[in-house]
Each structure stands twice: as structure tokens, then as C-alpha cells.
Amino acid sequence: MGKIKENSTNNINKQYIYECDLSYAVCKIGGRWKLFILSRLKDDKLRFSELKRAISGITERMLTLQLKELEKEGLIKRTVYAEVPPRVDYELTDIARELIPIWDALNTWGGKHRKFIEQQEQSEE
Amino acid sequence: MGKIKENSTNNINKQYIYECDLSYAVCKIGGRWKLFILSRLKDDKLRFSELKRAISGITERMLTLQLKELEKEGLIKRTVYAEVPPRVDYELTDIARELIPIWDALNTWGGKHRKFIEQQEQSEE
């Protein structure tokens, strides 16, 4: 049982009581944009601007913040090339890759749940 | 791609762009207390007061709100008994039960990631 006080873009991250590894895990990947970012990096190594374009609606600020957190948490690897203009790219780490089957499963569940709810709403009318 | 405007205790729920079922799923189970509640109900059918005691730190208000959302989303079933004093209990629905293997996997991953990070921090010092 511990409290996390570091700055974070994720409200779930703060003052969260880690009684179990489950909530700990959700802290790491929960949040407004993290799953988007991670799933975009599933197959490719992408640059900052590519990520920005790939994730519609995200601001540079948010992308920066979330990337920084993900890096600190060991989920992505940031590579800076000594070039002009500057070039940075991001890729998943091994431990992040282990999450892929999980979010695939969540994805499947999400689709199923969605259909289920839609049917239910129709039959109510 | 749709936006959700309903009231919710979960900021992730609002104005969320559902491009994929993955983020949709995270909306449903993400949030400050939802996973705690769900995991407490994994094996037992619990009453309001039991849940409150089981989840340290949660206020009645938050418990009420999150339970209401979970019910609306079809993840828990609420049963009211016509007794005095009143009695209500909560249990997982079938579709929520399908999430169990997923959060078990997340739990495992969380533990692994945690150890990994701790080792990393130690070796840095």
C-alpha cells in the first residue's frame, strides 16, 4: 500500500493505493492517450511527428508528456539521432510487448461488449 | 469514431474517441475504483457495506457512483431485497466475468513490471 506522488498526466497514477499489481498495471497503461500511443507502436518504430499525425486529436504537449512517462516507466525506448534537423524515434520495449496479447484480448472483449450493449438498447425501445 | 457525452465519474469516458474497441474497453473498466470493485466481486456477491469495507479509502459517494456506472454498462447486477433494514447486493454479470482472465494477465504483468522497475532503479544507484 503506497502512494504515488510524482507528476503524471494520469489521475489514476496519483495517490493511488497499490494494493494489488492489477491496479498498478492499470496505472501504467491507463490514461487519456497511453494505449493509443502504445498500440500505434505495436508494429512500427515511429518519430514524434509521425505519432502526432497517427493519433488524431492529440496535442504536442500531451504527446510529449505521455511519451516521457511511458519512457520513464520502461514501456518505450526513445532514440535520438545526432542529425539536423533533429530526429527522435520511439519503439516498444520488451516488457511492453508482453502487453500486446492483453490488449488484443481487451480489444476483442470491447467489441463484444459493445455489440451486447447495442443489442440491449435496441430491445429496450 | 464517436464522442461520449454522458455523465461519468471517469474522465476517460468523456469525449473519448472510440476509434478502436480497445480504448472503448479501457473506458469501461478504467477509472479510479472500477477495477477494485470488479475484482472484489470476482468470487463473491457482496453488499454495499461489505464493498465499502473491502475497498479501503473509498467514500460512499464514489462507491455509489461507480457501482451505478458499472450497472449501467452491464458489468454488475444489482439486487434489491424487500427487507428492513434494506439490503442490496452486487455481483458480476457474465460479460464482466469474461474479463477475469484479462485482469489476471494484467495482474501478472503488473507484478513482473514492478520487479523489473525496482531492479532497474537499484542498479542505477
Added chain:
DNA sequence: CAGGATCCGGCTTGATACTG
């Protein structure tokens, strides 16, 4: 190109008191 810094509103959460 890849960010950093700052300001700010709105939502989420919490504390507390009250009720059928």
C-alpha cells in the same frame, strides 16, 4: 523537427452532513 513553458477551465474526486 521535437519539444518546453505557462495559463486556465472543467471534470473528477473528496469531505461532510443528511435521509428513507
Added chain:
DNA sequence: CAGTATCAAGCCGGATCCTG
């Protein structure tokens, strides 16, 4: 017992402007 109502505060995320 199982909530509801109200008030207050803290945090996230967005907009905008700036830099190496």
C-alpha cells in the same frame, strides 16, 4: 443499511506561445 445532496478542491488536459 444504503444511499443522496451539497460544497470545495485538486488534477488533467487543452490552447497558445516559445526554443535549440
